[in-house]
Amino acid sequence: MKRSSILLVVALAVVLVLTWSFLALAQEETSELELQTAEAAFQAADKGNPDPAWQGQKFTIGVYSAGPRGAISGPLYFWRPFFEKLTGATYDIVEIPFGELREKIFTDLMTGTGYYDVIIGPSWFYGDYVSNGWIVPIDKYFDDPRMPKWDRDSILLPIRELLQWKGTWYGFNNDHDGQVLYYRRDILTDPKWQELFKQEKGYDLPVPPRTWEEVYDVCDFFNGKDWNGDGEKDYGITMHLKVGGQGFFHFMALSAPYVVSPAPGDDPTKVTRYHNVYWFDPETMEPLVDTPGFVEALKMLLKLSKTGPSAMWGWSLGEAWDAFLRGKAVLTFSWGDVGSLSQLPESSNIKGKLGVAPIPGSEKYYDLETQQWVNQRNFVANTVGASWHGVISKFSKKQDLAAYFLSWQATPEINHWNVVWGWTGIDPGTLYDLLKPTGYADIEDYVQTGYDAEDARQFVTAYEEMWYKYPLRQAYLRIPGTPEYWEVWDIHLSEAVVGQVSPEEALRRTKEDWNAITDRLGRENQKKIYQEAIGYVPEK
Amino acid sequence: MKERGSFFVVPGIVWVLLFTIFPLVYSFRVSLSRVAYGRITGFAGLANYARMFQDYRFWGVLGFTLIFVIFSVAITVSLGLLLALVFNRKMRGLRFFRALMTTPLFTAPVALGYLGVMMFYEENGPINILLQTLGFSKVPWLSDIFWARTAVIMVDVWQWTPFAFIILLAGLQSLPDEVYEAAVLDTSSGWDIFRYITFPMISPVLGTVIMLRLVDAFKVFDIPFALTNGGPGTATRTLTFYVYTQGLRNFDLGYASAMAYFLMFMSLAVGIFFFRRYRSLYE
Numbered sequence: 116m117k118r119s120s121i122l123l124v125v126a127l128a129v130v131l132v133l134t135w136s137f138l139a140l141a142q143e144e145t146s147e148l149e150l151q152t153a154e155a156a157f158q159a160a161d162k163g164n165p166d167p168a169w170q171g172q173k174f175t176i177g178v179y180s181a182g183p184r185g186a187i188s189g190p191l192y193f194w195r196p197f198f199e200k201l202t203g204a205t206y207d208i209v210e211i212p213f214g215e216l217r218e219k220i221f222t223d224l225m226t227g228t229g230y231y232d233v234i235i236g237p238s239w240f241y242g243d244y245v246s247n248g249w250i251v252p253i254d255k256y257f258d259d260p261r262m263p264k265w266d267r268d269s270i271l272l273p274i275r276e277l278l279q280w281k282g283t284w285y286g287f288n289n290d291h292d293g294q295v296l297y298y299r300r301d302i303l304t305d306p307k308w309q310e311l312f313k314q315e316k317g318y319d320l321p322v323p324p325r326t327w328e329e330v331y332d333v334c335d336f337f338n339g340k341d342w343n344g345d346g347e348k349d350y351g352i353t354m355h356l357k358v359g360g361q362g363f364f365h366f367m368a369l370s371a372p373y374v375v376s377p378a379p380g381d382d383p384t385k386v387t388r389y390h391n392v393y394w395f396d397p398e399t400m401e402p403l404v405d406t407p408g409f410v411e412a413l414k415m416l417l418k419l420s421k422t423g424p425s426a427m428w429g430w431s432l433g434e435a436w437d438a439f440l441r442g443k444a445v446l447t448f449s450w451g452d453v454g455s456l457s458q459l460p461e462s463s464n465i466k467g468k469l470g471v472a473p474i475p476g477s478e479k480y481y482d483l484e485t486q487q488w489v490n491q492r493n494f495v496a497n498t499v500g501a502s503w504h505g506v507i508s509k510f511s512k513k514q515d516l517a518a519y520f521l522s523w524q525a526t527p528e529i530n531h532w533n534v535v536w537g538w539t540g541i542d543p544g545t546l547y548d549l550l551k552p553t554g555y556a557d558i559e560d561y562v563q564t565g566y567d568a569e570d571a572r573q574f575v576t577a578y579e580e581m582w583y584k585y586p587l588r589q590a591y592l593r594i595p596g597t598p599e600y601w602e603v604w605d606i607h608l609s610e611a612v613v614g615q616v617s618p619e620e621a622l623r624r625t626k627e628d629w630n631a632i633t634d635r636l637g638r639e640n641q642k643k644i645y646q647e648a649i650g651y652v653p654e655k
Numbered sequence: 656m657k658e659r660g661s662f663f664v665v666p667g668i669v670w671v672l673l674f675t676i677f678p679l680v681y682s683f684r685v686s687l688s689r690v691a692y693g694r695i696t697g698f699a700g701l702a703n704y705a706r707m708f709q710d711y712r713f714w715g716v717l718g719f720t721l722i723f724v725i726f727s728v729a730i731t732v733s734l735g736l737l738l739a740l741v742f743n744r745k746m747r748g749l750r751f752f753r754a755l756m757t758t759p760l761f762t763a764p765v766a767l768g769y770l771g772v773m774m775f776y777e778e779n780g781p782i783n784i785l786l787q788t789l790g791f792s793k794v795p796w797l798s799d800i801f802w803a804r805t806a807v808i809m810v811d812v813w814q815w816t817p818f819a820f821i822i823l824l825a826g827l828q829s830l831p832d833e834v835y836e837a838a839v840l841d842t843s844s845g846w847d848i849f850r851y852i853t854f855p856m857i858s859p860v861l862g863t864v865i866m867l868r869l870v871d872a873f874k875v876f877d878i879p880f881a882l883t884n885g886g887p888g889t890a891t892r893t894l895t896f897y898v899y900t901q902g903l904r905n906f907d908l909g910y911a912s913a914m915a916y917f918l919m920f921m922s923l924a925v926g927i928f929f930f931r932r933y934r935s936l937y938e
Contacts, residue, residue, distance in 0.1 A: 214884075218903045225693045225906070247692065357797070358886030426777035428887055429797030438778075599905040610888035613800060624711075635907070636691070 145193070152563070153532060157197050160528035163263040165519060170203030174513040174520075177220055177231035179503060180210030186452060186540020187235060187290065187503045190533050194524065201523070204516055206233075214359060217598050224249040229510030233517045235289065237501030238277040239601065242594035245280045246644055250506040252283045256518045265525035269546040271582045273498045277591060281647055285506055287521035288530055291544020292500030293474070294368040295577045296330070297439060297453050298323055298446045300470030300569075302342055303333070312336050323472035326492060327369060327415050330446065330475050334422035337445040345442075351422035353435045353444035356612050360431035363605040364499045368448060369419075370412030371495040371589040372477035374403065376484075383586055386651045389484035394592050395629075397651040400642045402629040404604070405622040407488070408481035413611060413618040420612055428613055440465060448474060450500050454574035455537025458566045469570040473581035496585035502544075531556070535564045542578075549579045593648040596636050603628040686912035693906055703913035712889060712897065713914065720894045722804065724872040727811045732865055734812065735819025740849070742820075743827040753824070757817040764814060768881025771810045772797075775882070797883055800890040807879050807891045814878075815871070819864050826860030827853070862933045866926060873922045894918050 176191060183192040191208050199205050209231065211219045216236060221243065223230050234240075234250075244250045256262045267275065270288050278286035302308055303322045312320035316332050324330040334351025342349050356362040371393065377383035378390035385391065388398050395402055403409070420428070423444060427435055432449075439447040440456055440463040447453065454471060457463045476494035481487075505521040507514050523529065533541035534548050546554040550572065561571035592600065604625050611621035633641050646653065686704070689697040707713045738756065742749060759767065774782050775796035783793045796806045830853070838848050854861075876895040879885055885892035894914065902911025 221906065222693070222903075243692075357884060358888070359884035424778065425795055425798055427798070429777065429795075429803070429883070434776075434778075596905075599907075602900070602904065606885075606889055609886050613798065613887035613890070615800060615888040615890065 148564070149536060152536075153193070153197070156528040156532040160523065160526040161263040161265075162201060162523065163259075163519065164261050165202040165204075166261050166515065167203075169516050169519070172204040172513060172516055173206060174204075174232035174511070174517050175207045175209060175230060176233040176235060176505075177209045177211055177223070178235040179216060179237075179501075180212045181540065182210070184538055186538075190524075190539045190541060191235070193539075194529070198520060198523070202516070202519065206520065224508065224510070227510050229508055229512065231508055232511035232513050233505050233507060233521065235503055235505045237503060238286075238498075238591060239501070239593065239597045241277075241280060241285070242592075242597050242644060242648065244506065245285065245593075246595045246640075249509055250285050251509055251514060252285055253287065253507065253518060254284050256515075256522060257284075259515075259518075261515070262519055263523045263526050265522055265530075266527050266545070266547070269527065271544050271546070271549075271578075273496060273582050273588055274502055274544045277498060277502050277593075278504060280593075286504045287506075288525035288545065289504035289521075289533075290502050290541045291548075291578075292450050292502040292542060293496065293498045293544075293578065293581060294364065294448050294450055294500065295454075295474055295581060296323060296446070296448045296472045297457070298333075298470040298472070299442075299465065299468055300573070301468040302337070302445055303470060308337075308342065323470055324446075325472070325475055326478050327372070327412075327419075327475050328478050330448075331415065331418055331422070334419060334446055338422040342445065343442050349442075350424050350438065350444040351446065352419055353423050353430075353438040353447045354420065354427050355430045355432050355435035356420065356428045356609065357431050358606055358609040360435075362612075363601055363608055365448065366413065366416055366608055367499045367589070368474050368497045369416055370409055371497055372475075372493040373412040373415075373480055374406065374408035375495045375587055375589055376480050376482045376489070376493070377587055384588070386590075386649055387484075388651075388654065389482070391587060391590070392483070392649065392651070393590050394649075395633075395642075395645055397642070397646050397649065398653065400633050400638050400645065402626045402633075403483070404629065405619070405626045406481060406483065408483075409622055410618055411481070412477075413608070413622060416608075417612060417618060428609075437462075442468075451542025451574070451578070452537075452540055454570070455540075455542070458537055458570060467567040467570060469567070469573065471570075471573040471577040473577050473585065493587070494585045495587045495589050496581045497589045498591055499589070503540075531560070535560050535566075537564070543575055544578065544582070548575065550575055553579055553583065590649040594641055594644045596632050596641075599632055600629055603632070682912045682915060685908050686916055688909050690906070690908040693908065699909055703909045704917075706910055707914060707917060712892075715889050716892045716894050716897045719804065719889075719891060720873065720875075723808060723811070723875060723893060724869065726808050727815070727872050727875075728865060728868045730808070730812045731815045731868055732819050732861070734816045735864070736823050736861070738816070738820045739823035739827055740853075742824055753821075757821055759814045760817045760821075762814065764811075764875075764877035765881045767810055767814050768878045771806060771878070771882040775806045798887055800887060803883050803887055803891050807882055810878050810882060811872070811875060815868060819868065822864050823857065823860060826857040830856050858933075858936075862930075866929060869925060869929065870922060873918065873925075 178188045178191060181188045183189060188208065188210050195205065220231065220234055220236060220240070224247070265288055267288070270278070271291070273293070274291045278284060278288065303320060309320045315336055320333065321329045324333050337349065338351030339348050341347060354362065354365050356365070375393050376390050378385040378387050388396065392403065424438065435447065436449065436453055436456060438444045439453065442465050454469070457469050458466050460466070474497055476492050478492060479488050479490045480493040482489050505524070507517045507521070511517055527545070527547045530541070530545065531547045533539040534543045543549070548554060548556055550556050550558060556575070558568050558571055562568050607621040607625045610616045611618045616624070685695065687699060687701070688695045689699045742753065774780055777783060777793060777796055777798065782796070786794060794802055796802050834852060835848065838852050842848065874895055875893050876899065879891045879893055879896055883891045885896050895918065898911045898914045898918065901907045901914070
């Protein structure tokens with residue numbers, strides 16, 4: 116045998132061994148319990164009546180890229196064999212990195228290519244989706260006997276509204292995003308730290324902190340102290356503030372109570388020109404981003420950023436979460452992922468020590484109508500984030516099959532299974548995720564998959580309180596160009612965080628850029644869509 | 656026979672027309688247009704070009720691009736020359752070291768950018784651990800404007816120094832030994848030999864290396880994209896990064912095309928100026 120042939124055989128053997136090892140590793144990650152519970156969910160979920168004509172067909176899903184065991188894309192890999200068994204059809208999964216979602220998906224839709232039949236994307240694409248007619252309404256599928264039935268009324272209202280446009284449904288239930296406050300329950304309830312806090316700050320350590328002012332005091336107190344006993348100084352807060360690291364969502368959630376004010380009269384949630392608005396003046400499309408509420412909030416963000424590692428100015432999601440999950444920061448505020456990741460032994464050492472509370476409010480808010488500060492606590496629920504969910508492309512040739520898949524994934528049994536298994540990245544937001552008596556879930560649903568009972572109770576209850584009991588809600592921006600508005604905001608916030616410009620200048624620049632985008636895209640059209648999106652009826 | 660020969664040129668002409676001339680002409684047309692969602696919606700005249708001059712972000716990214724080009728090219732070429740001089744002698748293991756030195760050259764810049772994220776990680780990254788071991792304090796590599804810019808330049812230098820090294824080493828090895836043998840009779844100063852003999856003789860090669868690096872540095876995108884995503888703030892956003900953001904993320908193709916034309920003419924101008932100066936000095 117020639118030397119080159121021997122080398123070829125050896126190389127082939129190495130490749131085969133490596134492939135086998137990777138496959139074995141991948142299979143090891145799926146536990147027996149996962150398979151058992153998934154099988155039970157599969158059996159219990161409504162399956163409709165799959166059309167026999169679908170057998171042998173294939174469609175394509177474009178999804179945020181996190182791999183076969185990662186957030187959002189992971190469940191698609193997991194459920195594919197079940198789907199194949201159910202319908203005889205299958206699907207390809209095309210993973211798209213977060214930073215390239217817009218160009219990949221919009222280019223496909225703009226050119227009418229129709230490569231992606233289904234897009235599991237973020238809710239901030241709706242302005243472009245709907246105004247361009249790129250996605251199809253899905254109401255017609257609700258009474259289609261072929262489709263599995265999913266419980267739309269169970270989706271909590273703030274999330275349910277993200278799946279619709281002017282009352283018409285476009286999105287299928289999947290993920291439910293909003294930022295809540297995570298803290299170290301064991302540390303904040305420790306009498307030793309409580310006493311020291313009172314000595315230093317002059318009041319009882321708030322457990323949990325309810326306003327950003329309290330959050331700051333807590334972070335400021337714990338920052339630089341070795342409160343976890345590892346011999347090193349630890350931090351107050353951890354955030355992801357890198358440009359492109361989704362840091363602007365932190366600011367969105369933090370600024371809401373300073374900016375969104377209740378309407379006078381019987382209905383504090385009524386959207387008027389000055390109340391329950393956050394993004395723009397709905398009469399003029401003039402950005403509100405440089406108003407005093409935003410300035411105050413940005414100053415608070417900067418203060419908070421000094422109570423954590425300076426490295427977080429260059430951190431993305433993973434690094435920021437990691438600092439909290441490793442027990443280096445006493446507090447963070449983020450999406451449901453932190454709650455589920457905190458229970459995984461490979462990523463966390465704080466299981467059983469987790470405290471969760473709804474997003475903090477503020478001690479005061481700015482009334483845009485009177486142009487005065489109101490010294491009253493204000494609490495505003497948020498749905499910041501993506502709430503990743505499926506929509507169907509207008510250019511798809513397999514819309515019915517795609518609708519079947521998405522309906523099946525939206526059924527309570529499958530969706531709740533995804534929620535309780537944290538690695539899926541699907542966060543809670545339906546009645547069947549909330550605990551009894553408000554919802555239908557038992558704590559055992561969560562404990563069974565590895566949650567600590569108290570951690571799970573706090574985690575789910577925080578979302579319940581925020582989305583059920585908070586008096587006000589922050590509107591979601593759903594107008595054409597939303598990603599661009601947010602991108603320039605992200606950049607200018609970063610400029611302020613690292614001291615490149617002052618908070619006022621950063622927000623002034625944002626306003627200037629937002630006005631330029633609005634003018635480029637057509638102010639009147641943007642205004643009309645914005646009014647529709649936030650439910651504003653112009654006053655005569 | 657002559658006609659048959661011309662036939663073989665046709666594919667080349669078609670290629671150039673399709674993939675160079677047409678995109679160039681089309682993008683010029685786009686730069687004079689209003690564009691929404693990838694479709695030309697009207698004639699904009701020179702508005703997109705005028706917008707550049709009113710856009711403070713454009714001037715910001717242009718400023719960093721120039722800083723990057725100057726420092727990256729200067730350091731790359733200086734280090735490459737230094738290494739080439741060190742390795743331009745008979746030594747054991749020369750081929751091995753030469754091969755080892757060139758490995759960064761074969762790595763995709765975007766991969767080096769992501770590798771940089773790990774290397775420059777501020778909390779427990781290897782570079783900061785090394786610095787702390789040596790008694791220095793942690794450096795805020797990715798969260799401070801100055802250090803983030805330094806990190807981007809360092810990664811680029813890391814990748815491209817081997818390129819300068821290889822070309823300059825080849826240039827040095829092609830120099831005739833007789834000249835050096837004669838020079839040694841006149842002077843014992845290594846610096847004089849370098850200054851009056853080596854440097855002038857490898858200047859044409861040096862000029863080529865600088866020119867290639869200049870063109871490449873003006874186009875830099877992958878490393879800041881992967882390492883800092885243009886941040887903190889806009890501190891490491893380069894012109895190509897801005898063109899990409901405006902054109903392919905925001906689909907503001909008219910403005911992106913105008914900026915791309917600006918970049919092309921700027922690179923051309925720098926190239927032509929550099930070559931003319933260089934030729935006048937050494938011809």
